[in-house]
Amino acid sequence: MFNENILGELTVAAESNNVINSKYYTKYDVKRGLRNENGTGVLVGLTKIGNVHGYVMDNKENKIPVEGKLTYRGINLREIVDGFQSEKRFGFEEVCYLLLFGELPNKDKLVKFKHVLGECRTLPDGFTEDMILKFPSRNIMNKLQRSILAAYSFDDNPDAVSVKNILRQSIELIARFPTMIAYGYQAKAHYYNDKSLYLHSPKAELGTAENILYMIRPDNKYTKTEAEVLDLALVLHAEHGGGNNSAFATHVVSSTGTDTYSAIASAVGSLKGPKHGGANIKVINMMKEIKENIKDWEDNDEIKNYLLKIVKGQVFDKSGLIYGIGHAIYTLSDPRAVMLKKKALELAEEKDRINEFNLYKNVEETAIEIFEELRGNRNICANVDFYSGFVYEMLNIPCELYTPLFATARVPGWCAHRIEQVVSEPKIIRPAYKNINGNSKYINLSCR
Structure with a gap:
């Protein structure tokens, strides 16, 4: 078992000596998250297996939203x-x-x-x-x-x-x-x-x-x-x-x-x-907190006020994220979410949980409205994780099994x-990382 004081000292060193100033990412044109500046993914390979289509590019390399x-x-x-x-x-x-x-x-x-x-x-x-x-x-x-x-x-x-x-x-x-x-x-x-x-x-x-x-x-x-x-x-x-x-x-x-x-x-x-895959559990936990803190599930103003608190990092996990909303590629719609949402409605009607489905629907629509108002982002949609956890829950599947x-x-x-x-592809995948630390000299132990 670690001594907490020693672990605390080591943590300070580990954090402070691994911070990289964001200006260097701009200076060296680093594709953070393997993303281009316009949000598209950096092309690193070819595949014949699956294709995810959520936008098209115009002549100026701008993303034009389309149905997923x-x-x-x-x-x-x-x-x-x-x-x-x-x-x-x-x-x-x-x-x-x-x-x-x-x-x-x-x-x-x-x-x-x-x-x-x-x-x-x-x-x-x-x-x-x-x-x-x-x-x-x-x-x-x-x-x-x-x-x-x-x-x-x-x-x-x-x-x-x-x-x-x-x-x-x-x-x-x-x-x-x-x-x-x-x-x-x-x-x-x-x-x-x-x-x-x-x-x-x-x-x-x-x-x-x-x-x-x-x-x-x-x-x-x-x-x-x-x-x-x-x-x-x-x-x-x-x-x-x-x-x-x-x-x-x-x-x-x-x-x-x-x-x-x-x-x-x-x-x-x-x-x-x-x-990534653990987002469906995050959605369930987020919705649980929303249910506990919103008195009227049909009051869009009350829903909006609470979602704004989530976005501002004031409640839930304070990450500022509305889990299940937004995707790296899909803009107007995630086809998986569309199909699962339809099935969620059918299940909710069968299991007498239509009020919960309507809450999910209201949260989805209100979250999109919030991102449009705050960030001018009109091209955001619910992803498959938003409804998958709710579907599993209605199937009486334990949340530990969602991911x-x-x-x-x-x-x-x-x-x-x-x-x-x-x-x-026989080549090993090996992208580049640029070292920005500079050179240092070794100092003898007795002089440190």
């Missing part, structure tokens, strides 16, 4: 969703196939792929006891990351980077993520919250969404509607281009020639952050990006 569009392997996500939903079937496994192999499967190939996933869902012998139950974690993302790294030890050929081997590992991880997060949650609930321990074996005949609901609930019960909604959420989160933080982390780590488990674990670590569900949905996208990196 997301494609998987060139196919509009809206068309994919309409396709499998019109046939009243689940779509996540089909999307996994599309992302990994670059084409839609026919009926026979989809059946075989689902069978392979089903056969791989069970964790290796001893894994649950030795890697999950003996070392539970308060944070399921942390537990998932450690479980991925532990899977390396259960693989007879963990380091080979042939496409065949990476593909095998990818399919196993896609299949096992639901089991890993379900067992990780059960261990956390038992050891940290004193709840009964339920470990249900995954069922090979069930899809990803159904298995998740089956394994996290004590009675294994779920409705078809609940499974369909969760399946949609998984589809909407499965891929988001190579430039998002976790996919880029996958590219960076994969470019070193390392193993699949290390690359995917790094992506999970990235997604855990509140500025792990995001990871479970995104792992096929990560694996596709890893394969693309290994196949197409």
Whole structure:
């Protein structure tokens, strides 16, 4: 255990000696956050997997807002969703196939792929006891990351980077993520919250969404509607281009020639952050505080006054952020949020929570109005995180699983990006950092 006084002294040194004056970023034209001055992303690679479209550029390199569009392997996500939903079937496994192999499967190939996933869902012998139950974690993302790294030890050929081997590992991880997060949650609930321990074996005949609901609930019960909604959420989160933080982390780590488990674990670590996949929990916590402090949920003036306090850093986490509002690329709309908002309304009506849905809707509209008034930003929209947590909450999914569900949905996208990196780009990713510290002389210990 650290002595608090010593730790305090070390902290002062660590902070003061690592501050970089913002003028240097301007002086050396640093692309902070890998963003250009106009807010667009710095082009660092090419991909055939996903495309995020939220604006067009005019002749003067100004961003022109447009309605958001997301494609998987060139196919509009809206068309994919309409396709499998019109046939009243689940779509996540089909999307996994599309992302990994670059084409839609026919009926026979989809059946075989689902069978392979089903056969791989069970964790290796001893894994649950030795890697999950003996070392539970308060944070399921942390537990998932450690479980991925532990899977390396259960693989007879963990380091080979042939496409065949990476593909095998990818399919196993896609299949096992639901089991890993379900067992990780059960261990956390038992050891940290004193709840009964339920470990249900995954069922090979069930899809990803159904298995998740089956394994996290004590009675294994779920409705078809609940499974369909969760399946949609998984589809909407499965891929988001190579430039998002976790996919880029996958590219960076994969470019070193390392193993699949290390690359995917790094992506999970990235997604855990509140500025990325952890934002859905931030939204839920923010909305909880709003509910507690606003008396009339239909009073837009009261809502606006409280949101202004959030923006000014006076309440909630004092970051000045309205979580779930705004996106790096989408301007007029996030297509994922649009589809999830529609489903959230249907669920709210079914579960008699329409008042809460209306509050979310009012907060969304008022937040956009505030950013327009304060910053002149008319081109801002709700992102997928704004409604995803509310949907999970209505599905009675514990909040500890919100971000792990995001990871479970995104792992096929990560694996596709890893394969693309290994196949197409042999160079290690190595951007430049300019040292601005200047030269110093070594001082002998007795003279310091």
